[in-house]
């Protein structure tokens with residue numbers, strides 16, 4: 001299923017905040033609406049965030065069809081500034097903007113300049129679907145028949161343009177008849193595992209059970225997990241993996257129990273420039289922790305922390321699965 005579509009200047013995408021109650025699409029007509037949808041996590045998941053960023057630039061170019069390069073480029077930069085301020089951690093957003101702006105800069109001027117910028121953006125979006133399929137095929141080679149795989153958050157079709165990353169590997173292994181089963185963490189506070197991953201796994205027909213985040217140690221101790229596969233929001237040259245809060249805990253536990261821990265991500269999730277200490281971990285509204293879907297679960301006056309992501313060091317990562325193949329975290333640079 002395609003999670004995001006371009007319809008003549010309008011972005012049509014799944015409103016992920018409504019799932020699993022409703023699978024509904026929203027229509028976003030302007031980059032401002034895209035930014036709002038990103039902040040409210042109606043659009044979420046690193047590769048999809050990147051695709052939405054590219055399409056926000058496409059909207060700007062589309063509005064300026066027929067205009068010369070020196071009229072369109074400054075507007076593209078304005079939109080990019082707006083979109084950059086939406087969410088800070090998933091590097092796909094920044095990579096998408098930089099890639100499209102770089103390509104737009106190098107395009108020749110002409111009456112069809114803006115149309116060609118739109119094409120660049122649409123190509124970026126298409127490439128995501130293609131990368132996910134490729135990385136899923138590479139990843140499925142790591143899966144043995146009857147493997148019991150633990151995954152965290154949602155790294156599926158909803159988090160990407162199509163197919164998914166960690167869930168893409170699971171999808172591929174399932175389609176190859178490997179008879180796998182999955183444990184999916186609910187992923188507090190936004191419940192991407194319970195709401196989205198469970199939705200996708202059910203549709204795929206994969207055998208799975210949902211667990212709370214706190215059960216991970218127990219299920220590993222009981223020998224119920226053969227492999228862990230998660231997605232990523234940013235992978236650094238040092239091999240550090242930034243992903244949904246709770247990933248680090250799972251990686252430590254996997255290490256403790258000798259369970260391989262894999263990260264599946266397209267190369268658009270690589271950040272070979274930023275040192276770890278300069279990565280911004282998004283801090284979201286504490287209300288997301290103090291409430292579950294609008295229902296208060298802690299006494300009034302209680303404060304909460306709400307970092308949305310954490311950092312897993314390379315020594316806990318068995319391999320990074322990309323569209324170019326599987327590499328050890330210390331070899332991330334070789335993918336450039």
Ligand code: MRU
Nearest residue numbers: 044045046153155159231232244
């Ligand atoms: O806050 P979210 O839901 O955007 O965070 C999503 C994750 O952390 C995913 O694991 C990651 O983006 C990989 S999605 C293929």
